[in-house]
Amino acid sequence: MSRDILNLIVLTSPEKYSTLARGRDSVSLDGRNRRLIIQGAMRIDLESNFLLLGSEDLGTIEFDRSSIALKELLETLSRRSSDSPEYFDSQGTGLNQGWDVEVNGVPFTLCEGRLDTVLKDGDKVFIKLELLGGG
Secondary structure, eight states: OOTTSOOOOOOOSHHHHHHHHTTOSSEEEETTTTEEEETTOEEEEEEESSOTTSSSOOSEEEESSSEEEHHHHHHHHHHHSSSOOOOBOTTSSSBOTTEEEEETTEEGGGOTTGGGOEEETTOEEEEEEOOOOOO
């Protein structure tokens, strides 16, 4: 796995953990909270109103660096999801209709950097699928 790419996967079985932990001295498993802890990594707490990985939920994701752009986080989640949600508009500069994101309680529309908003260790990202009703 590349250092610049995702270093956490949802932990659903000991086999996945042993594969991820191979060759790492600073990795531990928190099975109760379904997260992999990598010493020195940046952790982003995730919340959503749907299953982030399509068939499984994810509460925490970790990267081997000190910051990451919101756009890269959403791209990573989309690639890892069995549903591959399309979070971005056709220009790749905003969110697709039906999606809303909050960073540390701040709505996406008020985030100064929009998709380039820099996420740091301990930030909380809430991804919402807005359900549109009709009558």
